[in-house]
Amino acid sequence: MxxxxxxxxxxxxxxxxxxxxxxxxxxxxxxxxxxxxxxxxxxxxxxxxxxxxxxxxxxxxxxxxxxxxxxxxxxxxxxxxxxxxxxxxxxxxxxxxxxQGGNFTINVTDKEHSYGEIDLGAKCEGKELFGVVDKNGVRYELR
DNA sequence: GTTCTGACA
DNA sequence: TGTCAGAA
CATH class of the missing domain: 1.10.1660.10 (Multidrug-efflux Transporter Regulator; Chain: A; Domain 2)
Known part of the structure; x- marks a missing residue:
């Protein structure tokens, strides 16, 4: 099926x-x-x-x-x-x-505008790499 | 009624 | 590219 x-x-x-x-x-x-x-x-x-x-x-x-x-x-x-x-x-x-394995973890921050934060599941300098999309546009963040 | 190819302003 | 012709 x-x-x-x-x-x-x-x-x-x-x-x-x-x-x-x-x-x-x-x-x-x-x-x-x-x-x-x-x-x-x-x-x-x-x-x-x-x-x-x-x-x-x-x-x-x-x-x-x-x-x-x-x-x-x-x-x-x-x-x-x-x-x-x-x-x-x-x-x-x-x-x-x-x-990429379907390991993205997505956190919706604004349903109205489809904003959110995506845990890209990648390490960078010992921190987690996030993809962020909000009213300011798109950017990356290390947390 | 829609689409196709070829031809010409 | 537009448009028209003549056929499918």
């Missing part, structure tokens, strides 16, 4: 959007989406029957980020490069989070 939680990953990967929904959803024209595909920046789901494009959760996120960089003034090429860089960095981050 697999937990419902673990099934979430599978469900998320089943989410597929039509080009119309993706276009309307992130404010990028269908013409642009097809052009980005032509440039090799995005790729619809492989098993697209009847020649109709379907986009995965990953692609939706990628398109949204490219769009944001575009709005910030970057050229399409730069927007794509920055997006891929971020994607790769996120993979490393997830790898770190999921492989």
């Amino acid at each position: 697999i937990s419902a939680h673990k099934n979430m990953l599978g469900i998320i990967n089943k989410i597929q959007l039509s080009i119309g929904d993706l276009s309307d959803g992130i404010g990028v024209s269908q013409r642009q989406l097809r052009y980005w595909e032509e440039k090799g920046y995005i790729k619809p789901i492989a098993d697209n029957e009847k020649g109709v494009r379907r986009y995965s959760f990953l692609m939706v996120g990628r398109c949204a980020q490219i769009k944001d960089f575009l709005d910030e003034g970057y050229t399409l090429t730069k927007a794509y490069e920055k997006t891929i860089e971020d994607e790769q960095k996120r993979k490393v981050f997830r790898n770190f989070i999921f492989n």
Whole structure:
């Protein structure tokens, strides 16, 4: 029996959007989406029957980020490069989070703003390393 | 009604 | 990139 939680990953990967929904959803024209595909920046789901494009959760996120960089003034090429860089960095981050052993101890300090303190389970100079997020932002502390 | 490809201002 | 055509 697999937990419902673990099934979430599978469900998320089943989410597929039509080009119309993706276009309307992130404010990028269908013409642009097809052009980005032509440039090799995005790729619809492989098993697209009847020649109709379907986009995965990953692609939706990628398109949204490219769009944001575009709005910030970057050229399409730069927007794509920055997006891929971020994607790769996120993979490393997830790898770190999921492989650190699940030993983070988190203390919620403010439910309203999702502030809290995370015991990173690491020693530094004989003290415990904490990650803190509060109204002042994010920082590290040794206690 | 939606999506596809190709073509052109 | 927008937009239109003609077909699926």
